[in-house]
Amino acid sequence: MATKLTPLKRSEKFKKGEWHPLSWNDHKVNQLPPYPDVDQLQKVYDQLRYLPPLTTSWEIESLKGKLAEVAAGNGFLLQGGDCAETFDACNAPKIVNTLKVLLQMSFILIHEMGIPVVRVGRMAGQYAKPRSKDFEEVNGVKMYNYRGDLINSFEPNEEARRPDPERMITAYNKAALTLNFLRALSDEGFADLQHPEQWELDFMKNNKYYKEYEMMVHSINKAVSFMEAITPNQFNTLHKVDMYTSHEALNLYYDAAQTRRVPRKTGWFNLSGHMVWLGNRTRGLDNAHVEYLRGIQNPIGIKVGPPFDLDQIVELIQKLNPAHEAGKIVIITRFGVKEVEKDLPRLIRRVNREGFPVVWSCDPMHGNTFATSKKVKTRNFDDILNELRATFDIHRAEANYLGGVHLELTGDNVTECVGGANGLNEEGLNRNYETYCDPRLNYEQSLEMAFLVAREWNASYKR
Numbered sequence: 231m232a233t234k235l236t237p238l239k240r241s242e243k244f245k246k247g248e249w250h251p252l253s254w255n256d257h258k259v260n261q262l263p264p265y266p267d268v269d270q271l272q273k274v275y276d277q278l279r280y281l282p283p284l285t286t287s288w289e290i291e292s293l294k295g296k297l298a299e300v301a302a303g304n305g306f307l308l309q310g311g312d313c314a315e316t317f318d319a320c321n322a323p324k325i326v327n328t329l330k331v332l333l334q335m336s337f338i339l340i341h342e343m344g345i346p347v348v349r350v351g352r353m354a355g356q357y358a359k360p361r362s363k364d365f366e367e368v369n370g371v372k373m374y375n376y377r378g379d380l381i382n383s384f385e386p387n388e389e390a391r392r393p394d395p396e397r398m399i400t401a402y403n404k405a406a407l408t409l410n411f412l413r414a415l416s417d418e419g420f421a422d423l424q425h426p427e428q429w430e431l432d433f434m435k436n437n438k439y440y441k442e443y444e445m446m447v448h449s450i451n452k453a454v455s456f457m458e459a460i461t462p463n464q465f466n467t468l469h470k471v472d473m474y475t476s477h478e479a480l481n482l483y484y485d486a487a488q489t490r491r492v493p494r495k496t497g498w499f500n501l502s503g504h505m506v507w508l509g510n511r512t513r514g515l516d517n518a519h520v521e522y523l524r525g526i527q528n529p530i531g532i533k534v535g536p537p538f539d540l541d542q543i544v545e546l547i548q549k550l551n552p553a554h555e556a557g558k559i560v561i562i563t564r565f566g567v568k569e570v571e572k573d574l575p576r577l578i579r580r581v582n583r584e585g586f587p588v589v590w591s592c593d594p595m596h597g598n599t600f601a602t603s604k605k606v607k608t609r610n611f612d613d614i615l616n617e618l619r620a621t622f623d624i625h626r627a628e629a630n631y632l633g634g635v636h637l638e639l640t641g642d643n644v645t646e647c648v649g650g651a652n653g654l655n656e657e658g659l660n661r662n663y664e665t666y667c668d669p670r671l672n673y674e675q676s677l678e679m680a681f682l683v684a685r686e687w688n689a690s691y692k693r
């Protein structure tokens with residue numbers, strides 16, 4: 231259970247039972263360890279409440295509008311990034327590489343599928359992690375498990391693992407720096423991405439899709455040159471690309487402190503990011519995370535994987551989106567390749583029977599994690615791909631629209647997932663294994679995935 235905050239000093243009064251940013255504090259909280267010092271927590275909370283917002287209500291509404299289009303079958307959602315961002319990785323090369331791989335993946339999807347792609351990064355706030363156990367033992371000492379830089383330190387000692395509220399201020403600062411750089415890059419600096427020298431495909435020469443990639447990049451560049459030649463001025467405006475941010479709403483103190491009302495609009499906005507999601511382990515109907523999320527205007531992702539109960543999922547969607555607003559709910563299924571055929575069809579049928587206008591997205595990562603004999607956490611590229619394929623097949627068979635993917639990836643050449651066209655094996659994993667949390671697709675695997683997503687989508691929905 232989380233610590234209760236001391237009553238919030240506020241000018242407005244809330245009726246009993248009425249939602250407000252801290253109403254979740256009366257509910258059972260999972261996945262959030264208690265902060266030992268309540269006064270310090272209150273101090274940090276009050277400080278965070280008055281800092282300028284990271285995003286605006288207009289951006290959030292614009293994302294919701296785009297997701298409504300996706301729900302209607304007129305677009306595709308590409309959501310991806312780190313499993314957990316770390317404070318140390320808030321630096322130019324990491325941010326550039328993640329943005330670059332997401333942009334390139336989106337270009338592949340747009341080019342191959344011919345529909346708009348909505349880009350949402352697991353970026354600028356993805357600092358907290360759910361864990362299966364609260365504690366672990368290192369060299370005989372019992373300590374809190376690492377729950378992401380937003381909560382405690384990765385360093386394995388008792389003191390460093392204690393939840394520290396000051397980390398919320400650091401997270402806010404790092405998120406602000408990340409977002410500032412993302413905005414600058416998306417505005418102007420990345421225009422050249424559309425030029426061939428930016429597609430570093432050389433190291434992909436052994437990939438079996440290399441020829442196809444090369445042809446596609448060639449075709450994108452031809453289209454770009456053509457547009458630049460005939461409309462040099464207007465084309466400039468295409469240099470601005472939209473990029474939204476998202477994170478799991480896990481540390482509710484962090485999210486609540488940045489949940490605000492804005493002038494001339496009704497409702498509350500979580501201005502720490504654009505979209506937030508509810509984890510598979512925190513979606514209990516009467517629990518704190520659901521109470522918090524039911525009060526905000528942002529688009530909300532709901533992770534659904536085993537174990538789940540159909541009636542509960544229906545109630546959850548109803549609770550989070552009572553007005554049935556399109557673009558508000560993204561169902562992110564993460565069953566794992568072994569369970570997807572058993573679980574997904576009945577979920578689709580039930581949600582559709584209720585008439586909810588949701589975006590369906592597939593997270594083929596979180597149901598396919600395993601440990602090697604040397605206890606290295608990994609995922610097999612083929613499992614990821616096979617869950618994705620099965621998910622496309624099932625949606626098509628149900629005459630339903632799969633409108634997105636949710637991936638853990640990086641633009642760096644890490645070795646965390648086995649398989650892929652280059653066939654990384656278990657022995658190769660320690661060559662460049664960086665993640666503190668879940669294994670991510672590397673640059674090559676990510677581009678390959680984009681290509682394969684486009685293929686599957688075309689097989690199901692090509693216009």
Ligand code: PEP
Pocket residue numbers: 313360478508509510511533534535564596
């Ligand atoms: C995640 O997306 O990082 C995550 C922990 O997912 P899930 O809640 O689906 O396990």
Ligand code: CO
Pocket residue numbers: 313314596638667668
């Ligand atoms: Co993860």
